[in-house]
Amino acid sequence: MYLFDGEVLTDGAINKSSAAQTIIAPGTRLFAQSKEADISTMATLICQLVAVSFALDAADLLSSERGTAKTARARHIAIYLLHTSLSMKQSEIADLFSRDRTTIGYSCKKVEDMREMPSFEKHVRGCEKIIDLLGELFSNAGYRKFHG
Numbered sequence: 001m002y003l004f005d006g007e008v009l010t011d012g013a014i015n016k017s018s019a020a021q022t023i024i025a026p027g028t029r030l031f032a033q034s035k036e037a038d039i040s041t042m043a044t045l046i047c048q049l050v051a052v053s054f055a056l057d058a059a060d061l062l063s064s065e066r067g068t069a070k071t072a073r074a075r076h077i078a079i080y081l082l083h084t085s086l087s088m089k090q091s092e093i094a095d096l097f098s099r100d101r102t103t104i105g106y107s108c109k110k111v112e113d114m115r116e117m118p119s120f121e122k123h124v125r126g127c128e129k130i131i132d133l134l135g136e137l138f139s140n141a142g143y144r145k146f147h148g
Helices: 016-021 035-053 058-062 069-086 090-097 101-114 118-140
Strands: 002-004 030-032
Touching: 035 058, 035 069, 035 118, 058 069, 058 090, 069 090, 069 101, 069 118, 090 101
Parallel strands: none
Antiparallel strands: 002 030
16 A cells, blocks of 8 residues: 555555556655555556656556557566666566466567667666666655665
8 A cells, every 4th residue: 555645545466456546646645554565656657657758648558458559668668677677576567467477477578589680779778767866765754765
């Protein structure tokens, strides 16, 4: 459970509606009450970050439709970052994205392979740096360290 600007949002479980509809505005105060809530908050932020970096809406990433090639690529990156940055299990990510667990493994492998392309590597590395900064901000405010 966590508070978003003083309002209780979820019970720590990551779900599509909270990830797709929650926008964390600058200056918003977050008070996590559990590790699951911290991870849920960071998962929401990561989906928002990746969506913005591709000029998409986070709901596009979580849609059960494949979408455009750009949407699929953004989804692959979001899945990869949730797995590597938050150490989320592939089954948890599969539930979040309404995909099969094996699809999540495929997405992670695809991103790892594509990181050999300099422009793609630069994009993913930029997202990772922002995630690291968010993790630092959370930990400086008394939140648990997420990874690393």
